[in-house]
Amino acid sequence: MDRNSIWGLVIIGAILIGYTYLTKPSEEEIKAMQTRDSIARVERLRNEQLETERVEALKKQYAEKKQDTAALQSEYGAFAGAVQQKEEIITLENKLVKISINTLGGKIANVELKDYKTHDAEKLMLWGEKNSKFGLAFYAQNKAMNTQDLYFTPVNSVKTVDASTAQQVVNMRLNAGEGKYIEYKYSLEPDSYMLGFDINVVGMQDVIALNQRDLTFNWAADIPSQEKGRKFENQYTNIYYKFFEDDVDNMSASGEDEESLSTKVKWIGFKQQFFSSVLIADDSFKGIELKSVDMDETSPILKNFSASISLPYQGSQLENYPMNFYFGPNKYKTMRKYGKDIELHALVDLGWKMFAWVNKWFVIPIFNFLENHIASYGIIILILTIIIKLILAPLTYKSYMSTAKMKVLKPQIDEINERIPKDKAMERQQATMALYKKAGVNPMGGCLPMLVQFPILIALFRFFPSSIELRQKSFLWAEDLSSFDAIVSWDAHIPLLSTFYGNHISLFCLLMAITNLVYTRMNSQMQSTNQMPGMQTMMYLMPLMFLFWFNSYASGLSYYYFIATLFTVAQTWAIRKYMVDEDKVLATIEANKKKPVKKSKFQQRLEEAAKQRGYKPPKK
Numbered sequence: 339m340d341r342n343s344i345w346g347l348v349i350i351g352a353i354l355i356g357y358t359y360l361t362k363p364s365e366e367e368i369k370a371m372q373t374r375d376s377i378a379r380v381e382r383l384r385n386e387q388l389e390t391e392r393v394e395a396l397k398k399q400y401a402e403k404k405q406d407t408a409a410l411q412s413e414y415g416a417f418a419g420a421v422q423q424k425e426e427i428i429t430l431e432n433k434l435v436k437i438s439i440n441t442l443g444g445k446i447a448n449v450e451l452k453d454y455k456t457h458d459a460e461k462l463m464l465w466g467e468k469n470s471k472f473g474l475a476f477y478a479q480n481k482a483m484n485t486q487d488l489y490f491t492p493v494n495s496v497k498t499v500d501a502s503t504a505q506q507v508v509n510m511r512l513n514a515g516e517g518k519y520i521e522y523k524y525s526l527e528p529d530s531y532m533l534g535f536d537i538n539v540v541g542m543q544d545v546i547a548l549n550q551r552d553l554t555f556n557w558a559a560d561i562p563s564q565e566k567g568r569k570f571e572n573q574y575t576n577i578y579y580k581f582f583e584d585d586v587d588n589m590s591a592s593g594e595d596e597e598s599l600s601t602k603v604k605w606i607g608f609k610q611q612f613f614s615s616v617l618i619a620d621d622s623f624k625g626i627e628l629k630s631v632d633m634d635e636t637s638p639i640l641k642n643f644s645a646s647i648s649l650p651y652q653g654s655q656l657e658n659y660p661m662n663f664y665f666g667p668n669k670y671k672t673m674r675k676y677g678k679d680i681e682l683h684a685l686v687d688l689g690w691k692m693f694a695w696v697n698k699w700f701v702i703p704i705f706n707f708l709e710n711h712i713a714s715y716g717i718i719i720l721i722l723t724i725i726i727k728l729i730l731a732p733l734t735y736k737s738y739m740s741t742a743k744m745k746v747l748k749p750q751i752d753e754i755n756e757r758i759p760k761d762k763a764m765e766r767q768q769a770t771m772a773l774y775k776k777a778g779v780n781p782m783g784g785c786l787p788m789l790v791q792f793p794i795l796i797a798l799f800r801f802f803p804s805s806i807e808l809r810q811k812s813f814l815w816a817e818d819l820s821s822f823d824a825i826v827s828w829d830a831h832i833p834l835l836s837t838f839y840g841n842h843i844s845l846f847c848l849l850m851a852i853t854n855l856v857y858t859r860m861n862s863q864m865q866s867t868n869q870m871p872g873m874q875t876m877m878y879l880m881p882l883m884f885l886f887w888f889n890s891y892a893s894g895l896s897y898y899y900f901i902a903t904l905f906t907v908a909q910t911w912a913i914r915k916y917m918v919d920e921d922k923v924l925a926t927i928e929a930n931k932k933k934p935v936k937k938s939k940f941q942q943r944l945e946e947a948a949k950q951r952g953y954k955p956p957k958k
Contacts, residue, residue, distance in 0.1 A: 420490075421489065433452065434451070435452060435533075443473050443490070449615065454667065466562055517540070518541040521536075531672070533665060535662060555659075558642065578685055582601070599626040604619060606626065612809055620661060623648075625647070628643075688801065716816075730791055747774075822840075850903065851882065851885045
């Protein structure tokens with residue numbers, strides 16, 4: 339990094355800190371925000387209570403009207419029989435998932451992932467049942483109907499506990515008369531995270547309104563917090579969707595967001611940091627409304643996700659809508675098994691396309707290979723770091739050599755600057771470049787190695803926080819490599835510190851900052867003759883800023899950066915002590931200066947063109 343880069347980063351950081359400080363709310367505004375939040379919480383609790391009361395009232399109403407067939411027929415028409423059922427839970431289960439299906443609405447009540455637990459060792463449920471919605475909305479007999487309020491009847495109830503060898507199937511039917519029903523067919527394969535889900539509308543052409551052109555499938559769920567670091571987890575929790583035969587996109591991960599999708603969509607995913615619930619069309623969906631709402635920080639719920647999907651309805655004897663649900667981990671290797679064309683693995687955040695290829699074709703294969711042979715993920719990260727640093731060692735050496743050449747040329751560059759005044763900047767630059775050319779030194783020689791390493795740096799920045807393999811895996815003092823490794827924590831809210839740093843100290847983050855300070859010190863000693871007064875102090879700001887940026891990040895990422903920087907320090911020391919002699923470097927440069935400078939054909943043409951225009955090069 340040169341002086342301008344460091345100045346730029348310092349100024350950007352100062353602007354961000356200053357902007358945050360200047361725009362922070364006043365005490366009155368904070369109180370007003372707290373009041374609004376309290377009102378919002380009360381309103382949400384009130385709505386939940388109203389919803390509970392509505393369901394209870396419906397149940398009571400159904401019970402009261404059980405004997406009043408005429409009243410039921412008048413209010414519910416063909417669906418009168420659907421209010422005289424008993425609520426029951428049907429379970430589909432294999433070695434990986436346990437799916438509970440409620441006869442009220444025929445809906446998926448909740449999904450348990452059996453191989454995983456929450457950060458506090460509770461069962462891992464993908465969503466909360468209380469505010470979940472799951473059902474078809476349509477008009478029948480001039481009334482708005484919603485299947486989630488009616489009882490389905492299990493046709494072939496499957497209660498098998500172990501389905502290691504056979505497929506499990508259950509058909510939930512909402513009857514509307516002889517040969518007339520809406521059916522949800524669920525099918526679960528052994529050892530699979532994929533649940534088959536078909537909607538069949540049979541003989542309903544005389545029940546559903548004649549002018550109905552679409553049925554609306556509503557799916558909504560409260561997304562609970564599963565990880566230790568809520569703020570960090572929240573950044574990776576949002577709605578994703580894949581356009582049909584096209585790219586994957588996502589909604590904003592912060593605040594409230596809504597989107598209307600009119601183009602074809604292959605799937606919609608309610609994504610958490612390490613787990614996802616994905617509704618996949620056999621063909622495609624079209625006409626989709628999506629909404630994401632953040633919950634209060636004190637709530638066990640992170641967000642509420644909702645999707646409304648238009649299913650085309652032709653009024654035929656049989657309307658079939660085949661789909662699948664994926665309920666499982668955001669694990670790259672697992673998701674790839676369900677088809678490259680579906681691209682479920684895009685839910686694993688590997689970074690932008692220009693960096694994701696590094697993870698796909700380099701980091702992940704090495705990581706998977708090491709994972710098959712080594713049990714400790716801390717050791718895996720260590721070996722992965724060493725492999726990367728050894729591969730990049732030639733570039734590190736080339737970068738150091740370029741710095742060494744620039745250092746030994748510094749006295750001659752100073753002589754040029756003293757001889758040529760500042761107002762002749764072009765002449766000074768030409769003389770400096772002529773010196774570089776004669777000496778055989780490329781001033782940009784240290785930049786290319788850094789550019790090559792940059793995609794790897796960014797790729798790993800995305801890889802570690804998204805790797806479910808590190809979830810709840812301990813190493814040394816870190817209990818969970820996918821979350822922060824706090825050695826000290828406190829509950830008190832400290833203005834600015836709690837906002838920018840957090841309420842804990844992560845040891846791997848601290849070690850990473852220290853090793854970066856050491857490396858900065860080594861570089862400043864190497865480049866001290868090239869720096870302006872006070873420049874060294876500025877260079878130390880970047881490692882200190884790492885403390886604020888990475889304190890709440892995955893400890894596996896901080897551990898990697900710590901090991902990588904430590905290895906770089908060792909490499910730099912070894913190169914300086916055993917491989918580079920500045921006197922020999924200077925002698926080589928002086929020998930190069932005595933050799934005739936070879937001009938490329940392109941340079942010769944440029945000089946010839948300049949002569950024709952009357953340009954005279956400066957005297958040496």
